[in-house]
Amino acid sequence: MDDxxxxxxxxLLLLALLVGGGIKMLNADDxxxxxxxQSVEDQAGVAGVGTADDNQEGKVAVYITGAVKKxxxxxxxxxxxxxxxxxxxxxxxxADLSKLSLARHLLDGETIxxxxxxxxSVSGQTTEVGQEETTGKININSAxxxxxxxxxxxxxxYAGRIIEYRQGHGGFKSLEELKQVSGIGDKxxxxxxxLITL
Numbered sequence: 478m479d480d481x482x483x484x485x486x487x488x489l490l491l492l493a494l495l496v497g498g499g500i501k502m503l504n505a506d507d508x509x510x511x512x513x514x515q516s517v518e519d520q521a522g523v524a525g526v527g528t529a530d531d532n533q534e535g536k537v538a539v540y541i542t543g544a545v546k547k548x549x550x551x552x553x554x555x556x557x558x559x560x561x562x563x564x565x566x567x568x569x570x571x572a573d574l575s576k577l578s579l580a581r582h583l584l585d586g587e588t589i590x591x592x593x594x595x596x597x598s599v600s601g602q603t604t605e606v607g608q609e610e611t612t613g614k615i616n617i618n619s620a621x622x623x624x625x626x627x628x629x630x631x632x633x634x635y636a637g638r639i640i641e642y643r644q645g646h647g648g649f650k651s652l653e654e655l656k657q658v659s660g661i662g663d664k665x666x667x668x669x670x671x672l673i674t675l
Contacts, residue, residue, distance in 0.1 A: 543591035544572035
């Protein structure tokens with residue numbers, strides 16, 4: 478076989494390889510990229526986790542806190558109930574669900590504070606954001622940390638002491654007993670006495 482014929486055969490083989498490889502690459506580009514529908518649905522269905530593309534229209538946002546494993550803001554269907562939101566947050570073994578109205582429909586913007594067994598009942602206190610007790614005064618035997626901090630001169634430290642005192646003494650028996658809390662003297666009590674109740 479002369480050099481000319483050998484060169485011709487090699488060129489043909491090279492062209493065949495190039496053409497075959499190009500066709501294979503074109504076919505590969507035409508293949509759709511598969512995304513698992515399940516993973517997308519799982520991510521979109523996680524309450525409290527959203528993206529800019531998420532459409533929250535028709536949903537309600539509720540903040541679940543207290544005796545739960547995953548306190549967070551959860552986006553729930555408009556017809557969801559308290560039980561649904563608490564289940565998502567994962568109640569702790571110490572959670573006292575008997576103190577919650579589990580069958581109630583959720584309200585947009587509300588906070589649900591899941592109590593622990595042995596906590597003082599929060600009777601009369603509403604949970605919707607921005608609302609106070611029906612009496613207009615803050616119940617020092619039932620108000621949570623956030624509510625206590627709305628009182629004048631009561632920051633996180635004082636609110637924590639109030640809660641610690643009432644838990645250790647079975648609640649306040651009188652308004653004046655508040656002065657037994659470390660740091661709350663006569664002057665501070667005078668600022669508070671018309672704003673609090675038992």
